Amino acid sequence: MSDDELDEIRQKKREQIESKIRGDGAGTAQEASDAPSEPIYVNGASELNETVSKYDVVLVDFYADWCGPCKMLEPTVEQLAANTDAAIAKVDVDQNQQLAAQYQVRGVPTLLLFADGEVAEQIVGVRGYDDLEGLINAHLA
Structure with a gap:
């Protein structure tokens, strides 16, 4: 796995965690739409x-x-x-x-x-x- 792919995964996880902390539910919607x-x-x-x-x-x-x-x-x-x-x-x-x-x-x-x-x-x-x-x-x- 390349560094770019790892950075992308880290960024998505960071956004999901921040969304959970805020309680806005944005991470869940983003995750569902990410299915290839x-x-x-x-x-x-x-x-x-x-x-x-x-x-x-x-x-x-x-x-x-x-x-x-x-x-x-x-x-x-x-x-x-x-x-x-x-x-x-x-x-x-x-x-x-x-x-x-x-x-x-x-x-x-x-x-x-x-x-x-x-x-x-x-x-x-x-x-x-x-x-x-x-x-x-x-x-x-």
């Missing part, structure tokens, strides 16, 4: 932990490049990133075998939904946009 509009490619447990701690709701797609159903799910995941307030993360199980094992991913695609830093849902297999959007919306504050 494209999937975040995660490499390793530390990057996943950072992503999960940064956003209230994170949908993590454990996938493999050779997996046909994963390729079918990819447009849906990209659409969710663009259209929901949740952050969407993607983890390549071939490059992150220990991380996949840590979350007991035994087949791909597997989707984990984190809400407030904890695993709230686990979905194995391909699901439609509406199902996944409903699942995300159920956990958004």
